[in-house]
Amino acid sequence: QVQLVESGGGLVQAGGSLRLSCAASGIIFSTTIMGWYRQAPGKQREFVAIITGGGTTNYADSVKGRFTISRDNAQNTVYLQMNSLKPADTAVYYCRARSASGALVYWGQGTQVTVSS
Numbered sequence: 001q002v003q004l005v006e007s008g009g010g011l012v013q014a015g016g017s018l019r020l021s022c023a024a025s026g027i028i029f030s031t032t033i034m035g036w037y038r039q040a041p042g043k044q045r046e047f048v049a050i051i052t053g054g055g056t057t058n059y060a061d062s063v064k065g066r067f068t069i070s071r072d073n074a075q076n077t078v079y080l081q082m083n084s085l086k087p088a089d090t091a092v093y094y095c096r097a098r099s100a101s102g103a104l105v106y107w108g109q110g111t112q113v114t115v116s117s
Contacts (some may be wrong), residue, residue, distance in 0.1 A: 001104045002026035004095045009111030012085055016115070020080040022095030022108055027076075029053075033098045034071055034078040038113075039092035049080060053100070062088075085115045092095065 010021040020036065035050035037058045047068040052077065057069050068081040095108035 002097070004108035006093065006095050006108045006111040009093060009113045010020045011116065012113045014086055014115055014117050016085050017083045018085065018097075018113060020082070020093055020111060020113075022078045022080075024078070024095075024097055025034070027097055027106070029076040030073045030102045033100065034069075035076075035096040035098065036069060036080045037094045037096055038089075039094070039110075040091040043091075047092070049079060051078065071104075073102055082113070085113075087115045087117045090115050097113055 002059055003025045005023045006020060008018060010018060024091060031053045033050055036048040037045050038048050039045040047060050048063055049057065049067055051069045051071050052056045066084045071078045081109050090113060092110040092112050094110045095107045
């Protein structure tokens, strides 16, 4: 049974920082592509960042230079360090796991991030 459990969300003032964590179980983590997505009220879920098993990363333009995705394969955990947060970053943040083949995709339950102005 695959489980992705996010944590670290909360309320922060603009300019502040948060670190999200996603602990995975039930998958071969080291070869799984891990990602973060977000969904703001009334909007579609959007891509934020991904990291491959080998550590290659990719970011949405809106977060480049502010957010950093990383992973600890020994702990089966992926992180999202978010700095210089803006009110526009307010959303529910979801962790996603995708198998190397792309055939299997799993989502976490989401964690709320609220940035006040």
